[in-house]
Amino acid sequence: xxxxxxxxxxxxxxxxxxxxxxxxxxxxxxxxxxxxxxxxxxxxxxxxxxxxxxxxxxxxxxxxxxxxxxxxxxxxxxxxxxxxxxxxxxxxxxxxxxxxxxxxxxxxxxxxxxxxxxxxxxxxxxxxxxxxxxxxxxxxxxxxxxxxxxxxxxxxxxxxxxxxxxxxxxxxxxxxxxxxxxxxxxxxxxxxxxxxxxxxxxxxxxxxxxxxxxxxxxxxxxxxxxxxxxxxxxxxxxxxxxxxxxxxxxxxxxxxxxxxxxxxxxxxxxxxxxxxxxxxxxxxxxxxxxxxxxxxxxxxxxxxxxxxxxxxxxxxxxxxxxxxxxxxxxxxxxxxxxxxxxxxxxxxxxxxxxxxxxxxxxxxxxxxxxxxxxxxxxxxxxxxxxxxxxxx
Amino acid sequence: xxxxxxxxxxxxxxxxxxxxxxxxxxxxxxxxxxxxxxxxxxxxxxxxxxxxxxxxxxxxxxxxxxxxxxxxxxxxxxxxxxxxxxxxxxxxxxxxxxxxxxxxxxxxxxxxxxxxxxxxxxxxxxxxxxxxxxxxxxxxxxxxxxxxxxxxxxxxxxxxxxxxxxxxxxxxxxxxxxxxxxxxxxxxxxxxxxxxxxxxxxxxxxxxxxxxxxxxxxxxxxxxxxxxxxxxxxxxxxxxxxxxxxxxxxxxxxxxxxxxxxxxxxxxxxxxxxxxxxxxxxxxxxxxxxxxxxxxxxxxxxxxx
Amino acid sequence: xxxxxxxxxxxxxxxxxxxxxxxxxxxxxxxxxxxxxxxxxxxxxxxxxxxxxxxxxxxxxxxxxxxxxxxxxxxxxxxxxxxxxxxxxxxxxxxxxxxxxxxxxxxxxxxxxxxxxxxxxxxxxxxxxxxxxxxxxxxxxxxxxxxxxxxxxxxxxxxxxxxxxxxxxxxxxxxxxxxxxxxxxxxxxxxxxxxxxxxxxxxxxxxxxxxxxxxxxxxxxxxxxxxxxxxxxxxxxxxxxxxxxxxxxxxxxxxxxxxxxxxxxx
Numbered sequence: 001x002x003x004x005x006x007x008x009x010x011x012x013x014x015x016x017x018x019x020x021x022x023x024x025x026x027x028x029x030x031x032x033x034x035x036x037x038x039x040x041x042x043x044x045x046x047x048x049x050x051x052x053x054x055x056x057x058x059x060x061x062x063x064x065x066x067x068x069x070x071x072x073x074x075x076x077x078x079x080x081x082x083x084x085x086x087x088x089x090x091x092x093x094x095x096x097x098x099x100x101x102x103x104x105x106x107x108x109x110x111x112x113x114x115x116x117x118x119x120x121x122x123x124x125x126x127x128x129x130x131x132x133x134x135x136x137x138x139x140x141x142x143x144x145x146x147x148x149x150x151x152x153x154x155x156x157x158x159x160x161x162x163x164x165x166x167x168x169x170x171x172x173x174x175x176x177x178x179x180x181x182x183x184x185x186x187x188x189x190x191x192x193x194x195x196x197x198x199x200x201x202x203x204x205x206x207x208x209x210x211x212x213x214x215x216x217x218x219x220x221x222x223x224x225x226x227x228x229x230x231x232x233x234x235x236x237x238x239x240x241x242x243x244x245x246x247x248x249x250x251x252x253x254x255x256x257x258x259x260x261x262x263x264x265x266x267x268x269x270x271x272x273x274x275x276x277x278x279x280x281x282x283x284x285x286x287x288x289x290x291x292x293x294x295x296x297x298x299x300x301x302x303x304x305x306x307x308x309x310x311x312x313x314x315x316x317x318x319x320x321x322x323x324x325x326x327x328x329x330x331x332x333x334x335x336x337x338x339x340x341x342x343x344x345x346x347x348x349x350x351x352x353x354x355x356x357x358x359x360x361x362x363x364x365x366x367x368x369x370x371x372x373x374x375x376x377x378x379x380x381x382x383x384x385x386x387x388x389x390x391x392x
Numbered sequence: 393x394x395x396x397x398x399x400x401x402x403x404x405x406x407x408x409x410x411x412x413x414x415x416x417x418x419x420x421x422x423x424x425x426x427x428x429x430x431x432x433x434x435x436x437x438x439x440x441x442x443x444x445x446x447x448x449x450x451x452x453x454x455x456x457x458x459x460x461x462x463x464x465x466x467x468x469x470x471x472x473x474x475x476x477x478x479x480x481x482x483x484x485x486x487x488x489x490x491x492x493x494x495x496x497x498x499x500x501x502x503x504x505x506x507x508x509x510x511x512x513x514x515x516x517x518x519x520x521x522x523x524x525x526x527x528x529x530x531x532x533x534x535x536x537x538x539x540x541x542x543x544x545x546x547x548x549x550x551x552x553x554x555x556x557x558x559x560x561x562x563x564x565x566x567x568x569x570x571x572x573x574x575x576x577x578x579x580x581x582x583x584x585x586x587x588x589x590x591x592x593x594x595x596x597x598x599x600x601x602x603x604x605x606x607x608x609x610x611x612x613x614x615x616x617x618x619x620x621x622x623x624x625x626x627x628x629x630x631x632x633x634x635x636x637x638x639x640x641x642x643x644x645x646x647x648x649x650x651x652x653x654x655x656x657x658x659x660x661x662x663x664x665x666x667x668x669x670x671x672x673x674x675x676x677x678x679x680x681x682x683x684x685x686x687x688x689x690x691x692x693x694x695x696x697x
Numbered sequence: 698x699x700x701x702x703x704x705x706x707x708x709x710x711x712x713x714x715x716x717x718x719x720x721x722x723x724x725x726x727x728x729x730x731x732x733x734x735x736x737x738x739x740x741x742x743x744x745x746x747x748x749x750x751x752x753x754x755x756x757x758x759x760x761x762x763x764x765x766x767x768x769x770x771x772x773x774x775x776x777x778x779x780x781x782x783x784x785x786x787x788x789x790x791x792x793x794x795x796x797x798x799x800x801x802x803x804x805x806x807x808x809x810x811x812x813x814x815x816x817x818x819x820x821x822x823x824x825x826x827x828x829x830x831x832x833x834x835x836x837x838x839x840x841x842x843x844x845x846x847x848x849x850x851x852x853x854x855x856x857x858x859x860x861x862x863x864x865x866x867x868x869x870x871x872x873x874x875x876x877x878x879x880x881x882x883x884x885x886x887x888x889x890x891x892x893x894x895x896x897x898x899x900x901x902x903x904x905x906x907x908x909x910x911x912x913x914x915x916x917x918x919x920x921x922x923x924x925x926x927x928x929x930x931x932x933x934x935x936x937x938x939x940x941x942x943x944x945x946x947x948x949x950x951x952x953x954x955x956x957x958x959x960x961x962x963x
Binding site (some may be wrong): 064246248249251255256271273 | 734735736737738739751755756757760868923924925926930931
Binding site for chain 2 (some may be wrong): 700701704705708709711712715716718719720721722723725726728729737738739740745778779780782783785786790792795796798800801802803804805806807808809810811812813815816817819820821823824836837839840843854856871872873874894897900901903904917918921925931933935937938939941942944945946949950954
């Protein structure tokens with residue numbers, strides 16, 4: 001995902017070096033890892049350590065009015081310590097340290113955690129609030145493997161197309177940011193998400209407009225398909241005024257008119273007071289994110305961890321957290337608890353038709369995600385290099 | 393330095409050593425006699441610190457740049473390879489970004505030195521002592537407003553309809569020009585201060601003597617003041633150049649769609665999980681700085697910084 | 698050299714003009730700290746003191762400020778000791794490799810922060826195998842702060858000459874006594890100036906800090922980076938910046954007074 005609080009992530013991304021660090025002997029022996037689900041819960045351990053995106057675990061220290069951790073601590077006696085991470089790569093390496101009980105993972109991280117035996121299967125019977133969660137978020141390919149569930153869904157959201165009505169006729173297609181003739185009149189005022197994962201947006205557009213490239217999943221690109229997406233983005237680059245990676249930057253750019261068309265999140269649109277700015281889900285669909293709470297295989301406090309997962313899935317806490325972050329909650333019950341009664345309507349929570357048009361983020365890997373076995377797909381490192389070249 | 397200019401207080405405070413003489417303290421006597429021992433004692437702690445903390449880290453960075461990342465496991469493959477440097481050499485994007493970054497850093501340095509010279513001169517040689525003190529405070533105070541807050545303020549100033557547009561001056565919009573303006577702004581105090589300090593050390597009497605001997609002002613400036621200023625200018629220039637060379641935050645906030653070397657290091661070290669490539673890219677600013685420092689050293693200015 | 702009145706006026710105009718420009722963006726910061734529009738676009742909407750209230754109650758900002766003060770103080774302390782030792786060695790003695798040592802001191806500040814940051818991060822984690830904590834920030838900061846103390850002390854030592862120290866030794870004072878009673882008092886204002894600059898550098902450093910900060914080690918710049926880009930938090934950050942500017946005038950002013958007193962006698 002998708003960081004609403006992107007810059008926080010930027011800061012933290014540095015720390016990921018840590019993880020990256022070659023010489024570091026990460027990881028402990030596999031003996032402490034427990035990947036099978038537990039049968040029943042025991043006594044609370046009195047503390048729980050959480051690894052999450054910034055804004056997911058708020059205890060009031062940033063803003064006294066934003067606090068859903070204190071209520072949990074009071075209720076369960078589990079004292080919460082949390083760490084916010086900047087990128088999924090960083091999170092993977094932090095998770096390997098074994099210091100965290102619960103991890104909020106995006107689609108591009110969850111499978112890697114499972115593959116490296118860092119995640120423990122979750123017995124959803126022990127998470128009563130799991131029953132409320134929208135069915136279309138359950139047992140998806142980014143949280144389940146071999147019929148075993150490894151992550152309980154948190155919130156989700158789409159990467160939408162935002163535009164200023166004054167400068168752009170209400171677009172219905174991503175062509176507004178990818179086709180030369182449409183880009184021409186907004187030269188220098190186009191914006192795009194500043195991350196290699198944005199290549200998937202171009203791939204999605206190519207998938208719909210150039211079927212002969214054979215793209216069936218925007219996260220599974222062989223070298224030719226990646227090259228086509230890169231070419232498309234290089235054209236776009238000539239018209240881009242600035243790339244955005246943090247939230248406030250795009251809000252400002254659209255309010256002042258420095259940007260008039262580009263990708264966005266619903267929450268950004270909601271924070272823009274300029275009435276001419278609107279968003280749409282183009283006909284091609286869109287990329288999106290869905291995060292899940294995962295349990296570490298090295299967890300020392302599994303009981304408090306289960307308590308946290310159940311708590312954060314409870315309608316009240318989930319409503320608070322997802323509303324603060326600016327994403328769709330995970331259950332109809334949570335939708336009833338939001339302070340803004342229209343929150344779920346705005347974010348299309350529970351709208352299954354809407355969700356069907358979304359391609360949730362996954363990390364591109366060599367083994368093609370679309371099932372092709374005759375070619376090797378491009379991985380995230382290659383996407384990053386491509387992104388550097390696109391920006392030039 | 394009044395209290396030391398007159399030696400008597402020293403003696404007042406320390407009559408005992410004078411009476412007992414150095415013979416009473418073997419350590420002190422030994423140190424007094426053995427220059428190399430004094431030097432060793434002085435140097436060992438700071439040198440150990442610099443080598444352990446910094447030199448070793450830089451060397452490890454160089455070594456890391458000769459490794460690669462295994463694409464399947466994402467683990468670092470410690471086989472020696474020049475692949476990273478080959479990538480840097482062959483892909484013209486790195487050359488473009490290097491040229492862009494060095495150009496921006498040069499522009500910032502030239503602008504800052506050009507602005508700092510008259511200000512530092514006014515502060516040190518024209519303003520009254522009282523005004524001088526106030527001016528130094530005025531120059532130093534903005535240093536305490538957070539770097540990030542100041543950069544963000546510039547984003548607001550330069551936005552469409554922002555302060556620059558609004559006041560009728562006009563804004564260049566987000567881009568390299570905005571980066572140059574913002575970076576020049578941020579590092580200006582760091583350039584003014586060393587030049588000011590160097591100027592302060594030029595005795596007024598020297599200037600007066602030159603004037604009395606009939607040298608016209610421009611000539612005094614060129615042949616007397618400027619040479620004395622070189623160390624200050626060099627110190628300021630190194631500061632602004634190196635700080636701009638490694639910046640990746642300002643360009644993110646006001647740089648439009650541009651990227652600089654710092655961004656490439658940052659992205660590869662973090663999100664891309666490719667520390668060896670990041671280390672290889674980091675070698676570019678290291679080489680640039682070393683070339684610059686060597687060039688400066690030839691002129692002899694480095695010893696006086 | 699005598700400057701014409703016109704030249705003096707011109708210099709004054711440039712100086713005050715640039716100073717005005719320096720303060721203009723800071724005025725924007727002040728304006729935004731009371732701007733009711735939380736995304737801080739220009740011109741400000743309405744006057745509000747909500748952000749000031751929120752900043753007053755922000756435990757995160759307070760803790761981060763304390764952390765930064767601690768880090769700055771310890772790093773400056775280390776830099777003062779190491780920088781003074783180095784300056785004395787390099788200014789008073791000549792030895793093989795002196796130039797290299799000189800270069801080595803300048804290097805941490807001359808190399809871009811992103812390079813120093815990534816090198817130290819790799820060094821701490823990879824080579825030394827230690828976890829990042831608050832102490833790794835302190836070590837990193839001290840390393841690039843040494844040079845500011847070193848510069849100031851070296852300049853002072855050069856100006857001082859060695860006659861007083863020699864006189865002290867001739868009168869029978871030992872090496873340590875001479876340092877304590879003769880050298881150190883003369884260095885006081887240089888140490889103050891170097892220490893101030895070192896502290897200021899450490900206090901506002903963000904790039905090296907992000908690479909060397911451990912879990913929960915939130916210095917003020919890190920807190921600002923984490924909050925700067927949230928619409929509801931960004932104005933609070935402006936308030937913090939305004940408060941910092943106002944309070945920084947006191948130490949800057951004091952330091953100036955102390956060092957000017959010395960200069961006046963010079």
